[in-house]
Amino acid sequence: MSVVPNDVDAYMGMVSEAVVKAEESILEHYEMELPNECVGMIWADGSVQRLINQARSSDRFSVSRTQMAEKFAEKTEEDLLIGIYHSHPNGSPVLSPIDEKMFRAQFKKDLFIPWMIVTPWQFLYYWLDDDDRIQARVSSIGVRV
Numbered sequence: 001m002s003v004v005p006n007d008v009d010a011y012m013g014m015v016s017e018a019v020v021k022a023e024e025s026i027l028e029h030y031e032m033e034l035p036n037e038c039v040g041m042i043w044a045d046g047s048v049q050r051l052i053n054q055a056r057s058s059d060r061f062s063v064s065r066t067q068m069a070e071k072f073a074e075k076t077e078e079d080l081l082i083g084i085y086h087s088h089p090n091g092s093p094v095l096s097p098i099d100e101k102m103f104r105a106q107f108k109k110d111l112f113i114p115w116m117i118v119t120p121w122q123f124l125y126y127w128l129d130d131d132d133r134i135q136a137r138v139s140s141i142g143v144r145v
């Protein structure tokens, strides 16, 4: 089951609006965590919740369920989570093989949360469609040089 409705363009319009509001905060987070990956959650109103990358790694991330639960507790039912972001300090917006495994495993556990990969040049937004294919759209471009 896909979290992204069939009208992908309208949905991505909403995502892009949130990303524009969140961009500065996410890029600041990106730079703060270098050389490691940063990870956090982005909400439809453009707010961002930073998480701790417990893997402390430049090529993967790990977040405990406790951390996620604490952040969810700060939100209400009306708040819409549009994605979990993490950065790729190597500059590639493509899911790594480990990412792909984790992404699919997450969806199997019925957590329908899209992901967004953050690089200084591009944010790429990922979700699974109804046929379990990974879909991706650019959610922000040309942020910084």
Ligand SMILES: [Zn+2]
Residues within 6 Å of the ligand: 059, 060, 086, 087, 088, 095, 096, 099, 117
């Ligand atoms: Zn990754």
